[in-house]
Amino acid sequence: MNPLLRQGGALLMVVGLTGCAPPDPPVLPAPAAPVGAVAPARELASNDDDIANRPIEDANDPPKAADPPAADDPAPSVVSVALDHAGDVLIGQRFTELAADGPWHSAGLSEGEPNGACEYYERGNLPEGVSMMVEDDHVQRFELAPIEESYEAITQPGPFGLRLGMTLDEALKRLPTGSTRAPHAYDPETGEYLTWQDPGSDLAIRLEIFDGVISKLYWGASGAVELIEGCA
Numbered sequence: 001m002n003p004l005l006r007q008g009g010a011l012l013m014v015v016g017l018t019g020c021a022p023p024d025p026p027v028l029p030a031p032a033a034p035v036g037a038v039a040p041a042r043e044l045a046s047n048d049d050d051i052a053n054r055p056i057e058d059a060n061d062p063p064k065a066a067d068p069p070a071a072d073d074p075a076p077s078v079v080s081v082a083l084d085h086a087g088d089v090l091i092g093q094r095f096t097e098l099a100a101d102g103p104w105h106s107a108g109l110s111e112g113e114p115n116g117a118c119e120y121y122e123r124g125n126l127p128e129g130v131s132m133m134v135e136d137d138h139v140q141r142f143e144l145a146p147i148e149e150s151y152e153a154i155t156q157p158g159p160f161g162l163r164l165g166m167t168l169d170e171a172l173k174r175l176p177t178g179s180t181r182a183p184h185a186y187d188p189e190t191g192e193y194l195t196w197q198d199p200g201s202d203l204a205i206r207l208e209i210f211d212g213v214i215s216k217l218y219w220g221a222s223g224a225v226e227l228i229e230g231c232a
Contacts, residue, residue, distance in 0.1 A: 083159055083203040083219045086142040087127045091203065091220045095134045101125040107147045109231050118231035122147050129154040133220075133230050141220030143230075158217045159205055168194070168212045175205075184208065185228050191215075197222055 084091045089098060098104075104124040110117035122131040131147055133140045144158050157163050160174040172179065175196050184191030187210070194207040204225040208216035218225060 083198060083205055084201075086130045086132065088125050089132060089139060089142075091139055091141070093139050094137050095121070095139065096137055098124060098139075105147060107231075120147055120231065127156050129156040133224060135224075135231070139220070140224035141218050141230075143216065143218040145216060145218075159219055162205075162207065162214065162217055164214050164217060166214045168209050168214075171207055171209075171214060184210070195225070 088101075101124050104121045107120040110119040118133065118135040120131050120133055126132060126142075129144060129146060130142055131145055132142050142158075144154055144156060144164055146154070154164050160176075162171055162174055171194060175194070178199070179194055179196040182193045182195070184193060191208065191210045194209055195204060196206075197204045202222050203220065204222035205217070205219035206225045207214050218230075224230075
């Protein structure tokens with residue numbers, strides 16, 4: 001065979017082989033992090049850390065309701081019972097500061113009287129069934145008694161869990177020691193006053209007892225609690 005033809009054929013073979021070679025593989029991106037990768041471990045809490053003392057709760061579980069107190073539970077300690085308020089209203093607070101929290105319903109005792117006259121109010125931001133005595137623009141005492149005196153409708157408890165209609169024996173179990181008893185001013189044969197003065201403040205609570213049952217209950221400044229007819 002002609003040498004030129006042999007050389008040309010070899011050259012064609014090389015070119016052909018070169019044209020049939022596969023292309024270089026594509027460059028692939030770096031693999032993504034695997035699903036469910038483990039998070040870095042948290043540092044263990046010591047017994048001195050607040051988190052170690054928290055109860056374990058499932059966020060999906062509804063909050064557990066507190067157990068209702070038993071009817072024969074002992075009276076709460078004095079420090080847990082405040083005689084200085086009813087709802088958000090405080091003894092000694094100015095009524096002019098509370099006026100915007102109305103509407104308030106008054107007994108109308110101070111109509112035509114100068115500023116500072118005594119008046120009874122209910123509603124506003126007081127609990128249902130509670131009224132308050134205001135004198136000289138200051139809250140003096142609270143009563144479990146609506147202005148219209150419809151006592152049968154009152155279910156609101158007072159301090160120490162005392163309620164209207166509760167017996168004298170039940171009241172004595174709930175009140176702290178040191179209560180004083182005195183005959184009622186208008187009916188000493190069947191009625192009496194049961195009063196407890198807080199030894200650590202100028203606050204007191206008084207119950208009016210008739211036939212062995214609480215008929216009235218009021219608390220606040222001791223001087224106001226001792227008034228037999230409130231504003232009268």
